Amino acid sequence: MEKSILITGTVLSANTDSTEIYEKLVKICKDIYDNVSSPLDTMNFKGNDFERYNRAMELLQNTSIIIAEMSIPSTGQGMELQEAIRLNIPIIVIAKNGSKVSGLVKGSGKVKSILYYDSIEDIKEELIKQIKEENNERTNC
Numbered sequence: 001m002e003k004s005i006l007i008t009g010t011v012l013s014a015n016t017d018s019t020e021i022y023e024k025l026v027k028i029c030k031d032i033y034d035n036v037s038s039p040l041d042t043m044n045f046k047g048n049d050f051e052r053y054n055r056a057m058e059l060l061q062n063t064s065i066i067i068a069e070m071s072i073p074s075t076g077q078g079m080e081l082q083e084a085i086r087l088n089i090p091i092i093v094i095a096k097n098g099s100k101v102s103g104l105v106k107g108s109g110k111v112k113s114i115l116y117y118d119s120i121e122d123i124k125e126e127l128i129k130q131i132k133e134e135n136n137e138r139t140n141c
Contacts, residue, residue, distance in 0.1 A: 003135070004035035004062050006084075008077045009069035011039050018072065019043075024120045025067060025094075032131050033064070056080055063089050065134045067127070070105070071096040078102070085110045090134050094123060 007025050010018060022038045029036045037059050045052060056076075060083050068081060070093050084091060085108045093114040095101055101114055113130055115123040 003033050003064050004037065004059075005029045005033040005065050005067065005131070006059055006063040006080075007036065007038040007067045007069065008074075008080050009039045010072040010074040011042050011076065013072050013074065018069075021069060021071075021120060025069065028120075028124060028128060029067065029131065032128065032135065035062075037063075039069075057083060060084055060087060060089065063087075065089065065131060066091045067131075068093045068105070069095065070101050071099045073102075078105075081105060081108070092127065092130055092134075094127065 007022060007029065009022060019040065022040050026036050026038050026040065042052070042056070045055060047055065060080065063084070066081070066084050066089055068077065068091050070077070081091060089110065090112045091108075091110050092112050093101055093105065095114070095116055097116045097118055099116070105111060106114070112134060115126055117123045
């Protein structure tokens with residue numbers, strides 16, 4: 001199976017700050033995983049709503065780990081995370097300091113950790129460490 005990582009986050013409410021965060025996360029993850037999908041890909045996807053949904057669910061079928069950027073609430077992201085939980089995909093949640101992460105997400109049993117940050121650089125080393133640990137655990141199964 002080809003390794004892949006899925007970064008989730010708000011798309012409809014995304015702003016310049018969000019897209020910069022997604023760009024930084026993609027760069028970090030591409031050093032570890034062969035394939036990285038992010039909200040930036042979703043923003044560029046030209047399909048209709050039905051095609052968007054199918055694309056998201058298909059991406060999850062080949063995902064090894066999810067990085068969920070949860071600074072801004074997103075119902076679409078919630079749907080992706082619920083499917084990831086059903087598929088037994090580990091989740092690392094990241095959010096800006098002061099953000100409120102959903103209790104349902106926290107209580108899912110699939111959240112490996114929650115990392116809060118002011119800048120992605122604040123959590124970069126810990127995020128890389130956790131991604132590599134999860135990658136090693138999945139490789140050794």
